[in-house]
């Protein structure tokens with residue numbers, strides 16, 4: 248299978264802090280990949296580089312064979328770990344904005360998701376509850392027919408029932424050839440979904456492996472493996 252992402256010798260520093268240290272990774276097309284690691288291990292930094300939000304780094308990164316830039320932005324659909332809506336916006340304004348921005352955005356799919364998520368669509372977005380705003384953000388991301396979907400903590404602050412809906416929707420709505428890179432701390436909820444996992448520790452890749460193989464090898468659940476690898480010194 249082809250690689251959708253190829254990362255070579257990637258290093259990123261913020262002043263004295265090295266957030267990523269000589270990262271080498273290839274991500275196979277069509278896989279669902281968990282990006283896991285403790286706080287501050289570099290997950291969001293890696294994601295921000297892949298999405299083009301951070302442009303100062305050393306090393307080389309390609310997506311679908313292209314160096315990062317407008318062409319790769321056009322095929323990556325990204326759910327950030329924070330809400331980003333402008334205070335004056337209504338859902339329709341956002342829909343129009345995404346239709347202008349992304350050729351692969353489907354307004355029909357978006358309307359379906361808004362209906363399915365039961366998001367009130369007349370109000371200003373800032374008047375929606377946080378959970379509804381998160382669902383709205385997810386609907387935007389999944390309404391694109393992207394090659395690579397990147398989710399940074401998609402289920403971070405939501406209740407368990409909504410968490411399940413969000414994960415189901417991610418699985419049902421993604422383009423089946425697409426690759427998913429999903430970063431989360433809620434390992435227990437997602438471990439059945441992943442084909443592969445990446446463990447990042449202090450900016451370095453500790454492990455990148457097929458999940459079934461890893462679980463067989465260690466004879467433990469992903470959560471247990473994670474806790475073992477990242478045990479805090481007491």
Ligand SMILES: Nc1ncnc2c1ncn2[C@@H]1O[C@H](COP(=O)(O)OP(=O)(O)OP(=O)(O)O)[C@@H](O)[C@H]1O
Nearest residue numbers: 261264265266284285286287288289290291292293
């Ligand atoms: N804008 C910034 N300026 C300075 N240092 C930063 C900045 N962003 C991140 N860092 C540092 O880079 C390192 C990696 O941070 P990053 O946010 O990528 O980790 P993370 O794995 O996403 O963490 P979390 O799970 O807490 O979200 C940390 O040491 C962090 O303090």
